[in-house]
Amino acid sequence: MKDIGRARRRTPRPIKRGDVPVASAAAATSEPDIRASQSLPNDVTDEVSGGLVVPSPRADGSLHSVVFPIEMDRDRLALSRFMFEERRIVCRPFHFPWLMMALSDPAAWHITLANAAWHRYRKCKAEEFDFASDQEVVKHHRLSLQSIARRLADPTKRNDEGLVVAIAGLICHNVENHDRLKVHIEEIQRIAQSKGGLQSLHNPTLRLMVSWLDLTAASYLNISPRFESPKCLSLEIDPGNDTHCLEQLLATWDQKCPDLGDIVSALRVTAAAASYVNRHINDPTLWRDGTAALRVLGPALHEILSLEGRPLPSDPGDRSYSARAAREAFRRAALVFIAAVRIRLGFEAHDMAAHLDAFRQISQLPLVDWAVVPELNLWAHVVAAAREKPEDRAWHVFTIVSIMQILGLETADRAFEVARGVMWVDAISEGDCGLRREIDHFASGSLPRRIQDLQAVSGDVYSASLGSSLGI
Known part of the structure; x- marks a missing residue:
């Protein structure tokens, strides 16, 4: 305890900036009636339309108007329905803004389904109802990681803004693992730096979320924040x-x-x-x-x-x-x-x-x-x-x-x-x-x-x- 500030004076490991061209980012919007591009990716290609606009699931909870970023089968639709319906009953901070962003990226949607499967599994287990399996959590988590890994290895995709959304989802899914948390934050920092900084991310909600994740990670790890406080956090309060x-x-x-x-x-x-x-x-x-x-x-x-x-x-x-x-x-x-x-x-x-x-x-x-x-x-x-x-x-x-x-x-x-x-x-x-x-x-x-x-x-x-x- 003699050096009570030592941990915070450590210099974070330097992050190398990528020299590859920046790919076009998926832009998100909160307008309720805007529809997404019909050119959808699948679990293998991870292709995302550069002009993807996110639909809003806010209106009535119906899934017929939602265009998903991955191919959806009956099980995935059931998980999505559970998630949208739960949002009306259970209040979780940042739930709706996250859904808006997650619909813009395949890996982000897989990690969202993994999270939904986990909440459904816990709910069913608490009610002693044999319905959900924790294997769904593992499956969608694996698919998300595979999608992220493929794109990070591709020089034309490794700086996509959609990857920031997906990695942010990974942090939220497993925030207590400090080693992974550090790796994920460093990767987000690398992508943001390749674009010119946090303020260069197109989606203001994503900027807000990344800044918050940076702060919570800094608190978990007892280090200084990696990003400067963005303009979206500039709130004048008169006490x-x-x-x-x-x-x-x-x-x-x-x-x-x-x-x-x-x-x-x-x-x-x-x-x-x-x-x-x-x-x-x-x-x-x-x-x-x-x-x-x-x-x-x-x-x-x-x-x-x-x-x-x-x-x-x-x-x-x-x-x-x-x-x-x-x-x-x-x-x-x-x-x-x-x-x-x-x-x-x-x-x-x-x-x-x-x-x-x-x-x-x-x-x-x-x-x-x-x-x-x-x-x-x-x-x-x-x-x-x-x-x-x-x-x-x-x-x-x-x-x-x-x-x-x-x-x-x-x-x-x-x-x-x-x-x-x-x-x-x-x-x-x-x-x-x-x-x-x-x-x-x-x-x-x-x-x-x-x-x-x-x-x-x-x-x-x-x-x-x-x-x-x-x-x-």
């Missing part, structure tokens, strides 16, 4: 008076803690996003297709993940020691905070566990003076503790109570008021009552009793860190 307390805190930082100057922008953007979510969380139509969530949370994620890693000084007496610990605590807590919001809006957040684990290690660093910007450190520990199981947050509670004493706060309710002043989303604070009780119980005891309580629930690891922190 009004919601960030008044935060601005008052920031006004004192230059004098107190110059090492934290570079996180000010990330704090403001994240607080603005939190304000927007708080005001509009109960508008289901706003969040239904997922694009609003990407535009609101994307800039904050990009700012946080772009923070340069900084090593922790080896000497705890160094004036930067506690400031850099606080800086990394904020970064990890902010990623946990956004992950919790993503879950509330219907997204998955497999990266949260890694950030919680990292925060645990930061919180236990010996001899950190959390009195440096105590309000920010209190917010970070409250956010992380709220996402932990009770048995895993004893050290968080101990630190929260210690910061409360510094700030002259006597109750958990007052501590939460201070945390809310930094940034907050009410919809993710459900279930905080247990944490508040733990804080109040811990705060009511003497220091020796607190140490005994901490040792009783936390074991030797916490006790050793506690001894170092207290100099005993």
Whole structure:
């Protein structure tokens, strides 16, 4: 933990640009009545019309007007019907925009069918209904990979925009495999670079999705984003008076803690996003297709993940020691905070566990003076503790109570008021009552009793860190 920023300072493996001509890309549109080209590919040729326009399956769920990018048999039509009908019942972020793009590419449609087969398999298994087979998942996944591999090996097709759609689908299908995730993102980066960058992709929805996948991959892998924040993520948010307390805190930082100057922008953007979510969380139509969530949370994620890693000084007496610990605590807590919001809006957040684990290690660093910007450190520990199981947050509670004493706060309710002043989303604070009780119980005891309580629930690891922190 000495070099808490080392992973983020690694230079990503360089990607060679292709020297081949750029093939014409498949353009997608959201116009509901536009029909696709009738020159359709099959599973073997992977031929896609350069002027392909995507039909909309939005209207009535009927498949007769949809022109698919592959040959469709009875089983494939059944899977497609399940997928379109499920969309009307189950709200999954980015579901409809993805269907629009997937219909433009053979490999993308195969991975979409694989995903549909997986959801149908899980549904049937849960209902103990013997209908779907997970072999359908494997089959369509294999066909998608074969199509992608053939085109990547073809100099005339390896930079097609349709490949970006297909590879994005692979990422969504198996996002928890970090090794594959890294390879897929690198390939998308190569194709985008061959076209002149992310902004050169013709489909604005695809640009938005690639940017989001880049951000989630960076969060999973704890690295900086590969792409600059695109214009489609430029969303001006006026938080009004919601960030008044935060601005008052920031006004004192230059004098107190110059090492934290570079996180000010990330704090403001994240607080603005939190304000927007708080005001509009109960508008289901706003969040239904997922694009609003990407535009609101994307800039904050990009700012946080772009923070340069900084090593922790080896000497705890160094004036930067506690400031850099606080800086990394904020970064990890902010990623946990956004992950919790993503879950509330219907997204998955497999990266949260890694950030919680990292925060645990930061919180236990010996001899950190959390009195440096105590309000920010209190917010970070409250956010992380709220996402932990009770048995895993004893050290968080101990630190929260210690910061409360510094700030002259006597109750958990007052501590939460201070945390809310930094940034907050009410919809993710459900279930905080247990944490508040733990804080109040811990705060009511003497220091020796607190140490005994901490040792009783936390074991030797916490006790050793506690001894170092207290100099005993």
